[in-house]
Amino acid sequence: MNPRTFHEGSSTDTEKRESFLNRVAESLKRPRRTEPVRRPDWKHTVHLDTLADRTPEQLVEILKEQCFFIHTQVIESTPALLQSTLDDLIDGYGGGPLIRSGDPRFTEYGLSFSGDFVWSEQAGRQENIRRAEAANIALVFADYTLAESGTVVLLSRPDQGRALHFLPAHYIAVIERKSIVPRSTQAMTDLNRRIESGEDIGSCINMISGPSNSADIEMQLVVGVHGPLRATYVLI
Amino acid sequence: MSMQTDKRDFDTRTADGIGDAFMRGAVGSAQDSLKTRRLTAATSLGDWERWRELGQQIRQHTLENLDYYLEQMADNVERRGGHVYFARTKEEASGYIRDVVQSKQATKVVKSKSMVTEEIEMNQVLMKAGCEVIESDLGEYILQEDDWDPPSHIVAPALHKNREQIRDVFASKLSYKGDETPEHLAGFARKVLREKFLEAEIGITGCNFAVANMGAINLVTNEGNGDLTAALPKTHIAVMGMERIVPTLEEMEVLDNLLCRSAVGQKLTSYITVMGPREEGESDGPEEFHLVIVDNGRSEILAGEFWEALQCIRCGACLNVCPVYRHIGGHAYGSIYPGPIGAVITPLLGGYDEYKELPYASSLCGACTDVCPVKIPLHEQLILHRQNIVSQGRTGAIDRAQMKAAGKLLSSPRMFRSTLRLANPMTKFMSKHGRVVRGPAPLSGWIGVRDMPQPVKERDGFRTWYENRTKKEGGRLP
Amino acid sequence: MKVSIFSTCLVDLMFPDVGKAMVEVLERLGCETDFPASQVCCGQPTYNSGYLEESKQAMINMMRAFEHSDYVVGPSGSCIAMFHEYPHIFKGDPQWEMKAIALKEKSYEFTQFIVRVLGVSDVGARLEGSATYHRSCHMSRLLGETETPFLLLENVDGLQLEPLKNSDNCCGFGGTFSVKMPEISEQMVDEKSACIAETGAEYLISADMGCLMNIGGRMSRTGKPIKIMHIAEVLNHASPANIRPSAAKGGAFL
Numbered sequence: 025m026n027p028r029t030f031h032e033g034s035s036t037d038t039e040k041r042e043s044f045l046n047r048v049a050e051s052l053k054r055p056r057r058t059e060p061v062r063r064p065d066w067k068h069t070v071h072l073d074t075l076a077d078r079t080p081e082q083l084v085e086i087l088k089e090q091c092f093f094i095h096t097q098v099i100e101s102t103p104a105l106l107q108s109t110l111d112d113l114i115d116g117y118g119g120g121p122l123i124r125s126g127d128p129r130f131t132e133y134g135l136s137f138s139g140d141f142v143w144s145e146q147a148g149r150q151e152n153i154r155r156a157e158a159a160n161i162a163l164v165f166a167d168y169t170l171a172e173s174g175t176v177v178l179l180s181r182p183d184q185g186r187a188l189h190f191l192p193a194h195y196i197a198v199i200e201r202k203s204i205v206p207r208s209t210q211a212m213t214d215l216n217r218r219i220e221s222g223e224d225i226g227s228c229i230n231m232i233s234g235p236s237n238s239a240d241i242e243m244q245l246v247v248g249v250h251g252p253l254r255a256t257y258v259l260i
Numbered sequence: 261m262s263m264q265t266d267k268r269d270f271d272t273r274t275a276d277g278i279g280d281a282f283m284r285g286a287v288g289s290a291q292d293s294l295k296t297r298r299l300t301a302a303t304s305l306g307d308w309e310r311w312r313e314l315g316q317q318i319r320q321h322t323l324e325n326l327d328y329y330l331e332q333m334a335d336n337v338e339r340r341g342g343h344v345y346f347a348r349t350k351e352e353a354s355g356y357i358r359d360v361v362q363s364k365q366a367t368k369v370v371k372s373k374s375m376v377t378e379e380i381e382m383n384q385v386l387m388k389a390g391c392e393v394i395e396s397d398l399g400e401y402i403l404q405e406d407d408w409d410p411p412s413h414i415v416a417p418a419l420h421k422n423r424e425q426i427r428d429v430f431a432s433k434l435s436y437k438g439d440e441t442p443e444h445l446a447g448f449a450r451k452v453l454r455e456k457f458l459e460a461e462i463g464i465t466g467c468n469f470a471v472a473n474m475g476a477i478n479l480v481t482n483e484g485n486g487d488l489t490a491a492l493p494k495t496h497i498a499v500m501g502m503e504r505i506v507p508t509l510e511e512m513e514v515l516d517n518l519l520c521r522s523a524v525g526q527k528l529t530s531y532i533t534v535m536g537p538r539e540e541g542e543s544d545g546p547e548e549f550h551l552v553i554v555d556n557g558r559s560e561i562l563a564g565e566f567w568e569a570l571q572c573i574r575c576g577a578c579l580n581v582c583p584v585y586r587h588i589g590g591h592a593y594g595s596i597y598p599g600p601i602g603a604v605i606t607p608l609l610g611g612y613d614e615y616k617e618l619p620y621a622s623s624l625c626g627a628c629t630d631v632c633p634v635k636i637p638l639h640e641q642l643i644l645h646r647q648n649i650v651s652q653g654r655t656g657a658i659d660r661a662q663m664k665a666a667g668k669l670l671s672s673p674r675m676f677r678s679t680l681r682l683a684n685p686m687t688k689f690m691s692k693h694g695r696v697v698r699g700p701a702p703l704s705g706w707i708g709v710r711d712m713p714q715p716v717k718e719r720d721g722f723r724t725w726y727e728n729r730t731k732k733e734g735g736r737l738p
Numbered sequence: 739m740k741v742s743i744f745s746t747c748l749v750d751l752m753f754p755d756v757g758k759a760m761v762e763v764l765e766r767l768g769c770e771t772d773f774p775a776s777q778v779c780c781g782q783p784t785y786n787s788g789y790l791e792e793s794k795q796a797m798i799n800m801m802r803a804f805e806h807s808d809y810v811v812g813p814s815g816s817c818i819a820m821f822h823e824y825p826h827i828f829k830g831d832p833q834w835e836m837k838a839i840a841l842k843e844k845s846y847e848f849t850q851f852i853v854r855v856l857g858v859s860d861v862g863a864r865l866e867g868s869a870t871y872h873r874s875c876h877m878s879r880l881l882g883e884t885e886t887p888f889l890l891l892e893n894v895d896g897l898q899l900e901p902l903k904n905s906d907n908c909c910g911f912g913g914t915f916s917v918k919m920p921e922i923s924e925q926m927v928d929e930k931s932a933c934i935a936e937t938g939a940e941y942l943i944s945a946d947m948g949c950l951m952n953i954g955g956r957m958s959r960t961g962k963p964i965k966i967m968h969i970a971e972v973l974n975h976a977s978p979a980n981i982r983p984s985a986a987k988g989g990a991f992l
Binding site for chain 2: 037040041043044045046047048049050051052053056057058060061063064066067068070071074090094143144145147148149152153157170172173174175180181182185186187189190191208209212213215216219220224226227228229230231232233234235236237238239240241242243244246248249250251252
């Protein structure tokens with residue numbers, strides 16, 4: 025194969041794809057489906073119903089309880105106290121280097137941190153990665169929060185890269201109460217609605233539930249493998 | 261590694277497994293804890309059976325429209341600037357990947373756990389082309405450092421190894437100086453692998469589900485290695501079996517929930533990510549994204565009576581409840597796909613010549629079928645395999661003769677009655693104190709380790725008793 | 739209520755007392771029994787080995803044998819589960835599909851019939867001692883019956899039930915599996931025996947003679963003392979004072 029064909033669809037690539045897909049249709053014993061396929065009405069709505077009737081207060085309780093199981097600390101704060109809560113937390117983790125996203129909510133809540141590095145398009149690939157790797161702490165704002173699983177959902181953007189969530193040793197996510205939904209169903213439904221309406225949501229959706237972990241050695245849980253060793257959510 | 265992990269025959273592999281006391285202890289306790297965790301996670305949803313039916317419906321809808329969704333996926337990946345390669349065979353798949361790697365003049369490859377890359381023998385092909393390939397999943401990395409010891413479980417690949425063995429591997433191969441505490445071993449691997457991530461030119465991942473209307477792939481992990489693999493290197497190659505696709509995020513969400521709960525008893529694993537090629541303005545993520553869609557025998561499965569096996573989401577729950585897997589371990593299956601689902605798909609992908617024993621490695625207890633989150637009728641498919649093996653004349657002459665005779669006997673009331681009459685006198689010479697103590701194969705396998713009562717005399721049998729009392733009562737014989 | 743007895747091959751060959759106990763319990767509960775003499779075997783040994791055509795002949799014989807029965811009751815969850823597979827096996831067969839469905843719908847495992855058809859959960863049995871119960875895979879998973887044996891055993895006077903660790907694991911019988919893969923089967927039955935021995939129970943009770951023959955045979959060979967009883971024998975174990983034959987007159991449908 026000629027590697028140059030990777031960059032422009034050559035006729036052999038098209039033929040290959042066609043014969044592959046024709047073969048699939050043949051296996052299904054029918055002609056190729058070319059008209060748009062509509063998803064059927066699913067026979068159950070269990071995913072939509074689970075926890076759907078919970079009040080916002082109940083969801084916070086569910087979130088806090090779940091975080092206990094996923095080795096994640098939850099700190100309740102307020103917009104007014106947020107700066108000092110985060111300062112204390114950063115101190116507790118042994119201070120910087122701190123890397124954070126360029127989320128506009130940092131400005132909205134009037135937050136600032138001395139000596140922090142902000143992930144940005146201008147910094148470029150190498151510098152962003154280098155700073156993230158050197159960082160002790162990553163600080164981000166959740167785009168959605170899933171109560172049931174204790175998950176923060178974050179979308180990649182020029183001011184919020186992928187490696188930001190994985191390279192630093194400690195991970196802090198600020199959760200606005202209004203971002204809390206019952207479970208993954210609501211977040212994925214909303215994101216799919218945004219995608220289908222043509223919105224560009226970025227190249228990567230991260231659903232993060234606590235610190236990284238592994239049970240590959242004798243099924244014993246080890247918290248902190250490739251990603252962060254500890255995770256904390258700050259609830260406002 | 262190819263799909264085949266051991267060329268020795270099934271009996272030899274099984275004997276090895278049964279003789280490995282450590283492995284059996286590890287598998288047994290892993291099963292016990294995973295079973296409980298899965299059950300807790302499943303029952304906490306309240307309506308698990310409906311979740312399963314929903315999962316099954318989603319998988320079946322997708323398979324029934326697979327050509328459409330694959331085309332939609334490919335169009336969307338290309339629209340986002342990625343490349344899609346449709347590989348009919350494993351050679352095409354691994355050859356394409358090698359060509360991409362060579363076109364970048366790259367030699368440093370980091371990958372996250374993926375069964376399909378094992379199936380297409382990608383690592384061998386890349387290493388032969390001069391690349392360093394690093395498995396970044398902790399379990400896979402341990403196996404790699406132990407001279408590519410094969411995985412024994414599709415979710416926990418190093419399940420068969422204990423901490424001392426792992427410490428010894430790290431000590432001899434990587435000059436590890438620490439003890440056998442899992443935290444220390446994992447911490448050491450973290451340091452070594454962090455360097456590998458940062459210097460890698462190519463990242464290769466599998467794909468839990470492709471999301472067709474986005475042109476993105478979904479990875480489900482706990483360690484975060486899949487994410488680093490797809491974030492740091494400038495080129496990301498994702499490899500997927502062609503059936504691993506969903507229409508949208510909404511269906512992915514349902515299947516991810518089923519997967520996490522079934523595999524490890526978690527509500528969601530630590531990292532669930534949906535990713536595609538880097539976009540304008542983003543600074544990390546792959547500048548070049550390749551998706552390799554692999555058939556390698558799947559279209560034949562789709563066309564045939566085993567098509568439901570393609571519903572599989574590789575959660576491993578069927579391994580975790582299988583009493584046969586429990587005692588023989590993953591290596592005995594001789595395939596990267598062990599356990600009940602392995603006994604179903606390995607012969608489909610690799611043929612009966614090599615794998616015709618696997619469908620018999622089941623007591624048909626049905627635990628696998630019961631636990632499968634997408635309702636694959638696993639034990640029924642094992643029977644279906646046996647029917648094929650019989651109809652293709654692949655069973656032995658003795659087995660065939662015995663089964664034909666059994667078929668005649670079991671359908672003939674007259675012959676059965678004579679058997680009841682003769683069973684006791686005919687087993688007289690084989691019995692002692694009312695127990696059968698010797699006999700020809702296949703009986704010998706049974707009585708070698710168990711006592712077996714001698715058949716009763718006809719006059720003491722149930723039928724005689726029933727007939728006599730009916731006569732006594734003046735009742736009518738049916 | 740008219741009940742046709744399905745004795746099963748193992749009872750016919752080796753365990754007549756189980757069949758007798760089943761008949762006596764059913765009759766005491768007010769059932770009228772008959773025994774269609776042309777019955778042989780449900781066809782499972784050949785079916786599970788992949789010999790479909792041979793099995794179908796055995797299955798057809800059973801459909802014929804029980805064609806005129808109102809209810810078919812057998813002392814084995816596994817054999818009754820096989821009956822319940824017939825509609826699947828004869829799907830699309832113009833001659834036999836309807837008959838397969840008819841047989842499935844009137845077939846019950848012994849304890850299932852007592853509880854779900856007769857509406858009885860206390861048969862007035864008495865057995866002094868401690869016991870543990872082995873749930874057979876085919877009865878609990880394929881037939882889907884996990885409750886009725888326990889309901890009945892709870893009401894056996896004097897019987898103390900001990901919980902069994904890993905009770906959902908197969909005992910390693912699996913019919914032809916135990917002769918085809920004896921080494922693996924041996925490991926499975928050894929683990930099961932160890933769990934049973936751990937309970938300290940005097941009796942091991944089950945609703946499937948295949949499992950009992952397997953576990954009992956292994957425990958006997960390895961010198962672990964335990965008494966094996968089919969649940970029909972337990973339910974038939976009664977002092978005369980405890981017999982309440984009127985308990986189920988008329989029956990009830992659950």
